Amino acid sequence: MIIKVKSLGYFGIESFLTEVEVDISNGLPTFNIVGLGDTAINESKERIKAGIRNSGYKLDPKRIIVNLTPANIKKVGTHFDLPITVVIICGQKAFDYKKEILENYLFMGEISLSGDLKRTQGIVNGAILAKELGYKGIVIPFDNLKEGSLIKGIDVIVVKNLKDIEIFLTTGEFQKIENSTNIDKKLEDIYNEDLDFSHVKGQEKAKRALEICAAGGHNFLMVGTPGCGKTMLAKRIMSILPPLTEDEKIELTKLYSIAGKLTEENPIITKRPFRSPHHTSSGVAIIGGGRTPALGEITLANKGVLFLDEIVEFKKDILENLREPLEEKKISITRAGYRVEFPSDFILLASCNPCKCGMYFEPNGLCTCTPNEVSNYMKKLSGPILDRIDLKIEMTRLSEDELLDNSLKETSEEIRKRVINARNLQKKRFNSDKLNSHMTRNDIEKFIVLDENLKILLKTAIKNLNLSARAYDRILKVARTIADLSNSKNIEREHLFEAISYRITER
Template sequence: MITKIKSLGYFGIEPFLVDVEVDISKGLPAFNIVGLGDTAINESKERIRAGIRNSGYKSEPKKITVNLTPANVKKMGTHFDLPIAVGIMEGNKIINIKKNILENYLFMGEISLTGEIKRTQGIVNGAILAKEKGYKGIVIPYENLKEGSLIKRIEIIPVKNLKDTVKFLETGEYEKYKLPEEDESNKVEIDFYDVKGQEKAKRALEICAAGGHNLLMVGTPGSGKTMLAKRIMTILPPMSEEEKIEVTKLYSISGELDEKNPIINKRPFRSPHHTSSSVSIIGGGKNPSLGEISLADKGVLFLDEIVEFKKDVLEALREPLEEKKVSVTRASYKAVFPADLIFIGACNPCKCGYAFEPGDLCTCSSGEISRYMKKLSGPILDRIDLKIEIKRLSEDELIGNPPRETSSEIKKRVIKAREIQRKRFGYDKLNGSMTRNDIEKFCILNEECKNILKAAVKTLNLSARSFDRILKTARTISDLENSKNIEKIHILEALSYRMEDL
């Protein structure tokens, strides 16, 4: 007799249905799993046997064959433990499953040797797939309950062990657990109010947050580049429900969620080390996996000491920064991952770091400074909207206590500017993502502005892409000022963030 249980696999971030077929027959005792499963699936045999036995269910040794279809697609993950165990118990007549349960529900979960159902990855993807395919619900580990509950209008069945699973299979009943409460204890409060001086950098970060622009900060060691970059998170608007689902799906499929962080409800801030490889930043590998740039989707990717990253890593950023997605093509697959983020880079102006400081602090020659900054290629710089210099604070700025804005005050302006953009485009699109047609339609200039830009193109030797980015930045500045049109002052401020002498 063959028992068929529904589960899922995933390719990159895209889930697909998998039929787990279990055949129990007479013959020499054996347990075989076929259908292109990875090592974790092949090792599940002993986990499942011990889990069933230690849950108090006895089964006679028989020949067990498990087939995962479609058989020509690679399958990964420990979440196939639960559907395989259900198939074995049904095939051995250990349980009496209620009619239509197997046809209406997907099953996901890892089984421990004691029969407990453990946390697994890809739960959000599974719940979305079950909903899209018209299934009644999905059976998942209790530890994944909050994660799975993000998806509405579908039945989420949480189980703690095999006994809970059997109860649901035989009666259709299950424990209605309350959602675990969010842990508030480890939250670290940071604020722009903590930052003395650096008004231009604060303004640049406000523009980035409002319009989704990319930023490069070049400055002296200890001038506050990293501190400033981290505080952009305090002025970004809260995530919508759709964004929470999208980002949680990415983290779920990557195995980045845990009991303390079961869902992503705050915009991600990713800051990989400069020794990171191209695959870890962009994604890909033998099996398609997400990189840091995709895990920063809807949030911020911060590359501190950006010139220390390998050249191939920086050059691989070109397309994702422009297209807001990552297309990874290998001999065995092609995958597309999201990369809709704000990119921030920071570095010193030279090897010793003191080129911007007065006096004889800098020990680098002009040639050494030029070679140091040449690590950032023209095409990469072209994709960065704002570039600013940051110097150390003076004695008066350090000792004094001038009026400073809080993050909440800046955040109000950012949210208002984003609302203007939402009305302009009719959906959640930011000025930083405007196309050439959008620019022609929404960045109309008067003659004075045109003359300023003509002079800038000649003086700064701007490329077409750089020219467009100036207009996008000016549009965001005008939105922050609640101005319907782009005026001279907005163009001049946008030009002040170019720093073309890198």
């Protein structure tokens, strides 16, 4: 008799239903798992046998074949431990179970040698799939409770060991956890008070540019002297970004669950991610891919910020691979054996020195680089990449007066209120969560109307700065965000002037 249990498989971030079936027959005692399982699944045989024995169940010396279907798609993850264990126990008739439970629930969980269930990845995907396919619920380890309870409309059954599984399969009764997205206060979206804008001295233009970035989702490049505050400012953007919506929390928790980045201390993503990979990171680590499709930093930064400190030190092929995600807000990865698509909707913050010694902007001849060396250093950033960055500013070290100024500055909370108000205006304008940086050509023609004087101003800027069509569009998008921050229905002359000023470094 063939016993079947439902579980989940995923490839990249796409989930699919997997049936785990077992055939137990007389013959030479063997235990084989077929169906394109990865190393973790093949190694699960010893964990499962020990877990069954140490939970007090007998493991008959028979020929056991476990099949994972569909057999033509590779299966990854330790969450197959539980469904494989359940089909073997039920196949051996260790107890009388209710067949309808096996038919109506998905099972996910990693098993230990003692038979206890341990935290595993992909739980949010499993809950979403169970709901979409009309299953009654999902059975998961107790440690994954908060992840599973994010999805409403299904039963979330949490178990600690195989004895709990037996109780549920025989009686059909178990404590069902109420689905809720209420998060403990310790997990709320509270930014670090040590990273407040009120602590920043000087650099008013950089702070203003960061406010525009946060309001409209624009990309930003800071070129400045070492020690002028580029990294310090970049970290503080998190204090002015609006909190995540419930849908965004689910989307991010799903991504981080698949990537195995969730922990018992942080089982749900409640804050916008801030990813800052080192310039020595590999292309796979930043972009994604690999032998099996893994998420890169640009996907882990989805709905948040990707900060590339000293961007010119990154490998050229990695920077060029950012073209698609910066434009399309997604990345398509094609390899010999697969093609996947990951979301990459992030704000790019980047910083670099103006030259090798870093002192090019400083007075009194501190720079030791030749004009040719300065030119070659900045040429590491190609034109197409610079074209996709909305705001660029030059920064120098603070003066003595600025360093000694202890007057009160505007707090992050005050700036954040303006950012949230600007985003609400965009939500009302587009009737969606689209930001100004996401506007298409049709959106620009519909929502951005310039009078003749503004057109003349823009025409002059295009000619003098040698702007491309993409740069022209991005100036209009930034101007629209600046107008939103001012609660202005139309783009005024000062809004367009400010937007153009952030492209002056292209001279």
